Amino acid sequence: MQPMLPFILFAFVASITPGPTNILALTNASRFGLGAAIPIILGSCVAVSGMVIVIGIGLGATLTGHPLTQSLMSWGGLVWLSYLSWQMFRSAPAELHPETETPAGVPLGGLQAAALQLVNPKAWMMVLAVVGVFTVGHAHRIHLILRLSLVFLLISMPCVGVWAGLGRWAGKLFRSPSAIRGFNQVMAVMLFASAWLSLVV
Numbered sequence: 001m002q003p004m005l006p007f008i009l010f011a012f013v014a015s016i017t018p019g020p021t022n023i024l025a026l027t028n029a030s031r032f033g034l035g036a037a038i039p040i041i042l043g044s045c046v047a048v049s050g051m052v053i054v055i056g057i058g059l060g061a062t063l064t065g066h067p068l069t070q071s072l073m074s075w076g077g078l079v080w081l082s083y084l085s086w087q088m089f090r091s092a093p094a095e096l097h098p099e100t101e102t103p104a105g106v107p108l109g110g111l112q113a114a115a116l117q118l119v120n121p122k123a124w125m126m127v128l129a130v131v132g133v134f135t136v137g138h139a140h141r142i143h144l145i146l147r148l149s150l151v152f153l154l155i156s157m158p159c160v161g162v163w164a165g166l167g168r169w170a171g172k173l174f175r176s177p178s179a180i181r182g183f184n185q186v187m188a189v190m191l192f193a194s195a196w197l198s199l200v201v
């Protein structure tokens with residue numbers, strides 16, 4: 001258990017700190033309710049855990065040997081997340097259906113959240129750190145990668161869930177159109193900042 005403690009701490013800090021996935025879970029929960037964030041939590045966390053396996057087994061060496069590919073993936077992800085930030089910033093407050101008091105629109109789905117990890121710079125940094133730091137020189141590398149992937153999944157889901165819970169609380173607190181617009185704009189700026197800070201940190 002002791003050798004796993006540094007990784008558990010890493011997984012917790014990487015999962016609980018602000019990032020595109022956490023902010024999207026928060027935003028969707030604030031707008032559509034806590035249930036709408038569950039597919040985001042499952043899709044994103046399973047996707048990142050799967051990336052640990054795929055990168056750890058062999059793709060990581062390929063990416064390391066092709067820095068141009070890494071760079072193109074990072075910049076593509078930044079452009080996409082910047083676009084999401086702009087859409088969130090300029091979106092009008094969601095109109096409530098009077099009969100249900102739920103907002104119109106469609107929440108982010110699990111498959112969309114999973115696909116988002118492929119262009120999420122923070123996700124790639126976490127995965128490459130896991131493979132590059134915690135598996136080097138290990139005699140049973142594949143077994144370790146599978147175990148790290150599972151541990152990361154079990155830690156990341158409640159961490160993203162905390163952000164969804166904060167979003168649900170914010171959704172109850174901000175009910176007026178101006179408050180909702182302001183909240184969305186703050187979240188959009190945070191999403192934009194979290195994406196670009198991952199490039200320079």
